Amino acid sequence: MVDKLNRFKELLAEVFDLNAAAALLGWDEQTYMPKGGAEERGEALATLSRLAHIRFTSDEVGALIDDLKPMVAQLDPDSDDARLVRVVERQYRKLVKVPERWVSEFARATSVAHHAWIEARGRKDFKHFQPYLEKNVELRREYAGFFAPYQHVYDPLLDDHEPGLTTAEVQAIFDQLRPQQVALIREIAARPPVDDSFLRKPYPEQPQWDFGVEVITRFGFDWNRGRQDKSAHPFTTSFGLGDVRITTRFEEHLGTAALLSTMHEGGHALYDQGYAPSLRRTPLASGASYAVHESQSRLWENLVGRSHEFWEHFYPRFQAIFSTYLGNVSLEQFYRAINKVEPSLIRVNADEATYNLHIMLRMELEIALMEGSLSVADLPEAWNERMRDYLGLTPPDVALGVLQDVHWSGGSIGYFPTYALGNLISVQLWEKAQADIPDLRDQIRQGRFDGLLGWLRENVHRHGAKFEPQELVERATGSKIDPQPYLRYLRNKFGQIYGLLA
């Protein structure tokens, strides 16, 4: 039996290595690869993914799962080995249901759809993208069919990102969230706007980079096991516990963009650096889910990085470094500016109070497309209608509307909700960490983050993907994913900033 477990781990380690290699090829593609390498890079990535898939879904892995199940039934159900077999079985049973033929067709269709989307967005012409999106939706409906029977056609897609979570659960959460976020935004809109003009300046790049590096070093980012580079779109990637990389970018018209991006990706990276060493080279050396991963980035970016306490510590230095623009700006003015709420058209630029509404809109549309109750042809109008309802805005064109995100062009459906769920989880963890560490805010005021990081390591990071997201959140906070802490947080924070408390 020990031999079988070792063989099982050996096969999984090979798959891990192939995926790690693919991740490095992806990192390089977005950081240093010369243009001419694109075609061969695509081919190499396809080969690595295919070989990893073939090995993971091999009959040998299936037979080992069957052989190992009786053995691990004897173990502590929370032990690494018991969880490994359980998690791999779940992934395996799902992956073997997807025919090779579909995988190839999906890869081809989404590749051309991605190029069509770039073209359509540039031309602001939804019709150009429509047939490709129709094909992607059709393929995703077929995909869901492989997992029938299901409670809801969206469930299999959601489950790819949030193991064990159902559409009904997420809808129930969002139904609590939506009216209260809409109401809050309306209240804020009635108040005088916050001035953030001093942030919208071309801050010099090197000091921005240096400040971001200083901050995440203080957070606990281990530079011996990671690095930061520049890329067009910031991301985090890792090739094992010893090499976790982030990227950042500068925005000419927003001097705090690189710092907030570095804190966000730094949050993802702290998670990836924090898996227990016993999980290395297994599929458990990974986040519990997309939402849990996003909870880590959001926690460090927003709950820490946009907090008053954080800036009480860092603002004097930040102000001195960027004195050209901040010389006459007080801490209070600065704090209000980086927390400015303003309904806007573009999701990735949205503030904490409006962000989730961008997500709910997208999930509702995805569900309607999957159910067949909305046609792709009617998508732009459905998009604009919800933008008006939730944010009071009408996109002037499709590039600023329905064509703004890359996800659908790549056939990714079921991903968006994880962003909002990550926000909710981040505040649940934050509340519990404060309860467990009464002087947490004082620690942050002193620029100390070891208490918070230690708490996250113990309650979230070290477990990797051993627990499904609902189980992990419940173990860490005492309750499943819950929108109430987030709503309390928004109301307190923005109530204070916008004077709504009365």
Place this chain on the structure above:
Amino acid sequence: MVDKLNRFKELLAEVFDLNAAAALLGWDEQTYMPKGGAEERGEALATLSRLAHIRFTSDEVGALIDDLKPMVAQLDPDSDDARLVRVVERQYRKLVKVPERWVSEFARATSVAHHAWIEARGRKDFKHFQPYLEKNVELRREYAGFFAPYQHVYDPLLDDHEPGLTTAEVQAIFDQLRPQQVALIREIAARPPVDDSFLRKPYPEQPQWDFGVEVITRFGFDWNRGRQDKSAHPFTTSFGLGDVRITTRFEEHLGTAALLSTMHEGGHALYDQGYAPSLRRTPLASGASYAVHESQSRLWENLVGRSHEFWEHFYPRFQAIFSTYLGNVSLEQFYRAINKVEPSLIRVNADEATYNLHIMLRMELEIALMEGSLSVADLPEAWNERMRDYLGLTPPDVALGVLQDVHWSGGSIGYFPTYALGNLISVQLWEKAQADIPDLRDQIRQGRFDGLLGWLRENVHRHGAKFEPQELVERATGSKIDPQPYLRYLRNKFGQIYGLLA
């Protein structure tokens, strides 16, 4: 049959992709990888190499070779397809003779030997390395045995680097070379030494980098299909025709080191960028051999980059940029300095006139070790004896003597001769290119290299690994590998510089 050829190419393309991925992992390891990534990187590289090896040596590849041979017998023997089957068959027949058991043992032994070598070199203690080198030699003798019967026990090792070349052929070449190079060096040693003190200065790094970039851009390096980074040891690597990368390094005490390194690696890279597109993603998209590859780096570094014509064009700008040290140095003084001949202990720092002697010494010792006529215990003394005979020097310690090179610690035997053969081939090509392009030297005086690059593309690069080195050299120059052009070149060039012509 067409289906079988396609399947054959598909399998080879997968192997190519795995090797390309491994090459990127290797590049990253030496350029950007954080220290903490080393262990997992080693594991991922081992997995990729093993999977590539398994796929290449699979029964399916063997069966396809057997099926395809009758078909390609009908084709033009120089056609891509005929050569592909032939080259792959050769590699396949060799690789399948090596048992998996030996591959694993060799990997383990050389890994520990490499660490022992670092330790031994640091401590200047050959005895510490001795048992590990004994093991490596024993494994290499066993390896040679897999290919018995052979003419000489060194043949299978040499053949791994120079397909088709025999030990007897190389010995015959070196026997012509050795006495004449030794005699030349003695004559030079009797002349007044050249002053190169103005090169041995801390030239600022950025202008060195920029100048190197400018020069290889003029050579024809395609930045759309390549890049340059920094690393501790300069190297060239590629992941396909569209992505060929070089690295360089700065040396504090030699202001021209980075430029010459960039020209050297640039020469390798021009070769890798020049394979015919029809060879892409096949084993033919590669150099014909290590020696032919080295001929390209040496040609651009030495025959072009240390030529009088080259500096007639570039020296005025170079002098202006580094005027602190070169302000009062004439072109003639500079030309003599970068061509200074001085017997020295370290191979990698050797000049054109002494370099081959370092190589011949090593090859003779390798042959004696493989034959068993020299024991590892007696190696340091044998080394020192030859150093006295060939270069008139005695290493003060083993770090500056027998332990200076990394090769043996990694079990690499049969590699060294390729450096000297590369030098010889470079001058053969150079003579032929001059014969074919009568105004070649004038073109270089004008900073124009398209004539030379075009000639190399046509006669060397585009063929990739279609032809074995002797065949390629003969096709390009009219004769097989021949030491006489190199000896003529040395005698002319250094005769002039040192006034030996009389």
